[in-house]
Every structure is written in structure tokens, then in C-alpha cells.
Amino acid sequence: MKMKLKKVLAAAMISLLATTALVGCGSDKKSADTGKKVQIEYWHVAAESFGGAIVKELVADFNKTHPNIEVVEKYNPDMYKGLTQNLQAAMASGKNPDVVQMGYSFLNYAAENFKYTDLNEAFKAAGDENFMKDNYLPNVLQLAQTEDGKQIGLPYSVSVPVLFYNPEIFEKAGLDPKNPPKTWEEVSKAAKQIKDKTGNMGFFMQEYADNWTQQALIESNGGQMLTKVDGKVKAGFDTPESAAAYQVVADMVKNGSGLHATNEEGFQAYLSGKLGMVCTTIGKRANFEKGAKFKVMASPFPAFGNKPTKIPAGGNFLMVFSKDAEKQKAAIEFIKYLESPEALAKWSTGTGYLPPRKGVADDPKGFKKLADENPNIKMALQEMTKVTKWASFPGANGLQAEQLLIDARDIILSGKMSAQDALHQTAEKINKLL
The missing domain is CATH 3.40.190.10 (Periplasmic binding protein-like II)
Known part of the structure; x- marks a missing residue:
């Protein structure tokens, strides 16, 4: 399993660096067409000293460009363990958040203990069933898959x-x-x-x-x-x-x-x-x-x-826990925005995380320029050849x-x-x- 994941991530980052064209243009900025504003909650672990300001900037930008959707962000202390504990309590009371940053170390736990939204079905319902296939390498998608191949989330942040x-x-x-x-x-x-x-x-x-x-x-x-x-x-x-x-x-x-x-x-x-x-x-x-x-x-x-x-491999993937169809659709729209080349470049530049989507790492006007100029980033990318699975x-x-x-x-x-x-x-x- 370790060797498999090592090959998965190493190949993923090599492919990301080798890609020369941006795939897609990010979120198409459609909003949930209900005629009224849909509010969704986004849970994350980004403290002020760890990307919190970037989260607020991204959420504000999304809300500005999607008038029919309002995203409310919520910081969870104690990293992924703290978030997962809070998620347990929220779901027990029937108050699910809609989009959640789940740590890779809790992939198995989340799959076995939480009722989550199947992303393949959610993207299909949102009219964009090929989004993941078109914009991510299969081995990158595996980072948020269970051993039996269920896509429980979409890789968002990768670190070493x-x-x-x-x-x-x-x-x-x-x-x-x-x-x-x-x-x-x-x-x-x-x-x-x-x-x-x-x-x-x-x-x-x-x-x-x-x-x-x-x-x-x-x-x-x-x-x-x-x-x-x-x-x-x-x-x-x-x-x-x-x-x-x-x-x-x-x-x-x-x-x-x-x-x-x-x-x-x-x-x-x-x-x-x-x-x-x-x-x-x-x-x-x-x-x-x-x-x-x-x-x-x-x-x-x-x-x-x-x-x-x-x-x-550290970092997190995005999961959806929305109960109703409109919130699910809005959640998918928000995820598409977060995973757009522009938003990912902001997130990676403002934190240090490595981007998972094809093309972002090789964008000459964005992340690639930063990586070429910053030896700390270049070194981290090279370290991806040594990764193993984060135990869960x-x-x-x-x-x-x-x-x-x-x-x-x-x-x-x-x-x-x-x-x-x-x-x-x-x-x-x-x-x-x-």
C-alpha cells in the first residue's frame, strides 16, 4: 500500500509539473437557480497564521461573484481531529456543514462513520459529471478514495x-x-x-x-x-x-x-x-x-x-455533507471555485500547500513562476517522491x-x-x- 501511494503521489506531482496547459477555466460562476439565496457552511482548519486570511479572501470573492449563494466559513481549532470531533457533534444534532476540509488521515474514519455525499453523483446532478475526470489525474483522485474505490472527496491541499x-x-x-x-x-x-x-x-x-x-x-x-x-x-x-x-x-x-x-x-x-x-x-x-x-x-x-x-502526505480533501439538493448543488459550485486554477494558485501561494489540479503547478504566470523563484517550494515538490500514506x-x-x-x-x-x-x-x- 505504501509503495502504491508513493508511486501515486510521485507520478501525480511529476505530471502536474509537466503539464503545459491549464485545463478548464475554473468555476463557471453559475449560481443555484432557485431564485433565492442558498446559504452553505464551509468548515476548515486554517487558523489566521495558517491560511485563514486566504480562506476569508476566497469566500468573499466567491460570494461576490455568486449572488445566489452565500458561503459562511467556520474555523475549527485542533486541526483535523478537532474538526472531525465537531463534525460528529454537528451531525448528531442534524446540523450538517456543507463543505468540509477533511484530513487525509481521517479518510477511512470519515468513510466508515459519516453519511457523506457521493461526489460523482453530486457533480452529475450539478450538470458537470466530467469535472473530476477532466481536471485531475486518476492517481491524484485516488488520494480521496477508499480502498474499494469510492470517491468520498476531492483532493485540495497536499503537503510534506x-x-x-x-x-x-x-x-x-x-x-x-x-x-x-x-x-x-x-x-x-x-x-x-x-x-x-x-x-x-x-x-x-x-x-x-x-x-x-x-x-x-x-x-x-x-x-x-x-x-x-x-x-x-x-x-x-x-x-x-x-x-x-x-x-x-x-x-x-x-x-x-x-x-x-x-x-x-x-x-x-x-x-x-x-x-x-x-x-x-x-x-x-x-x-x-x-x-x-x-x-x-x-x-x-x-x-x-x-x-x-x-x-x-499531509493536507486535506473536500467533502460534501449537504442534505438537500439545492445545498448540494451550491456546495459543488463552491468546490469548483476553490479548485479553479486561479483560486488554487492563491491558496497555494498564500500557504505553502501544493496544488492537486492539472496545470496549476505549471502555470507560467502563477504557481510555476513562484516555484522557480522560491527554493523552498522547489525542494518541497522534489520531496513528493518520498511520500507514504498518512495512517488512518x-x-x-x-x-x-x-x-x-x-x-x-x-x-x-x-x-x-x-x-x-x-x-x-x-x-x-x-x-x-x-
Whole structure:
């Protein structure tokens, strides 16, 4: 499955870069023809420091050009886990949102636990049944398909974890900004050198309410997040390789060169020039480049020695949960706008996410020009050849399983328990849930 997805995403991005003509012209700006305004709700995870302003800009533009549709956007904290929890509560009370940014790690959970709108049927009902086929490569569409081929959503944002660093701090610490750490051993040494020679913190790894970067750590060291035993999904991270991967970050925190904090604290430390390195999504690129007073530089996710890095594809896809036909039609119209070349270029430029639609990455007047000029974007595109599937805990207890592993991360980083013991206990609890 991992190799299949790796080939899927690598081929997808290569094809996106190779495409020389824009396909289609985006939303045709038709509105729901009911004679009255249809209001729909759009749920997202874009905080103000993570694309929130772009969401508001896109929604305002859509509302202005579609007088018979009004989109109301709603930010959901705690990323995709928080959004999914809120979605559970909303659907239980019968108050479904209409369009939702669903994280790739919750694809299986959403498919198994929520009543969603089949996008093939929805586009057909909206009179545009070939929209997905005409504008997306089959392997890109697979990112929002279940294993049995159901198209439960449309890919919207794609990201990879990278290592951002401050070249000025590197120079003060006697490190070469042109030769950033390539392995976790080098990261650890650089973090300690930064702390010892500058007094600044050396390293911070994002601490969102998910296990995205932790999966990259585990699987890059030869471990697995999930495995199958007798046809049943089990926790796969109770291994020496996984424990060693977690312990690398925990040891940096223990010796004072690593930071264990909220994302807001960690990211602000980086932007204010008090942190040397931060490992997080390329989706933070625009926010960092805009907010920092130094030149923001980024390098690939570090490796464990000579082992190949395996990084899960991050980001989200768009799902529809509208109950009635008019709202479904309006939701599809809004999705077509969000996925138009113009809107995608704004979204990708304003965040750092990589566009999924054919032609956008190769638009000489838009994203391609930016990618050619920005080495951080160019590097992220090249990293797509290393991606694996973002693990998704199945079943009704998937959210609880995800939270248990998040809690284990905090226990390990706070030094309350070794990585080996914490992961062992967590695996036992998760296996009982699954």
C-alpha cells in the first residue's frame, strides 16, 4: 500500500509539473437557480497564521461573484481531529456543514462513520459529471478514495514535512546555512551547538493534534504506524525502531536544546529569531516567509543514517455533507471555485500547500513562476517522491486511538516515561480499542 501511494503521489506531482496547459477555466460562476439565496457552511482548519486570511479572501470573492449563494466559513481549532470531533457533534444534532476540509488521515474514519455525499453523483446532478475526470489525474483522485474505490472527496491541499531553519542563527553557532542537517544525528548535534553557542533553542517539532510528523519519524527509521494481523489492523509502533525515533526528539528536549511547547510558542520562537530549527509542514511556508525578519530557509525531512526517508502526505480533501439538493448543488459550485486554477494558485501561494489540479503547478504566470523563484517550494515538490500514506485509524474508535498516541507524544517529550515504555502501553490500549 505504501509503495502504491508513493508511486501515486510521485507520478501525480511529476505530471502536474509537466503539464503545459491549464485545463478548464475554473468555476463557471453559475449560481443555484432557485431564485433565492442558498446559504452553505464551509468548515476548515486554517487558523489566521495558517491560511485563514486566504480562506476569508476566497469566500468573499466567491460570494461576490455568486449572488445566489452565500458561503459562511467556520474555523475549527485542533486541526483535523478537532474538526472531525465537531463534525460528529454537528451531525448528531442534524446540523450538517456543507463543505468540509477533511484530513487525509481521517479518510477511512470519515468513510466508515459519516453519511457523506457521493461526489460523482453530486457533480452529475450539478450538470458537470466530467469535472473530476477532466481536471485531475486518476492517481491524484485516488488520494480521496477508499480502498474499494469510492470517491468520498476531492483532493485540495497536499503537503510534506520539512526542516525550516534560521541561517543567521546557524552562522552565529558556527554552522553552515548552505549545508543544513541531513540526518537526525546531525540535527541533534546542531541543536546542541546552537544552544551552547548562542543561547537560543535549537529545535522544535510541530505539536498539532495529530501524529503526522511522528509517523514520518517512525517510518523513516524502519518502523510502522499500523500493521495487519490476521486481517485486522493493529498498532505497529511498539518496536525498537519506533521508540528510537521518538527518543531522538525527547533527548533534545531533555538536554535543553529542544523545545516542548505549543505550536504557537514554537512557531513564534522561530519567527522572533530565538529558535534555530523547526520541523513542520511546508504549508507554513508563506506564514514564515511573511513573518520572519530573516531569510527563511528549508531543507528536506532528515533521515536516520542511510535509511530512506518515508514521509506521509499531509493536507486535506473536500467533502460534501449537504442534505438537500439545492445545498448540494451550491456546495459543488463552491468546490469548483476553490479548485479553479486561479483560486488554487492563491491558496497555494498564500500557504505553502501544493496544488492537486492539472496545470496549476505549471502555470507560467502563477504557481510555476513562484516555484522557480522560491527554493523552498522547489525542494518541497522534489520531496513528493518520498511520500507514504498518512495512517488512518479505522473503526468507530479511531479518534480515541489517535488521541492516545498524541498523549503518548506529550508523555515522552515531558520526560514522564521513556519512548519504549510509553509506546508499548499506548499500543496495548489502542489494540483493545481497534
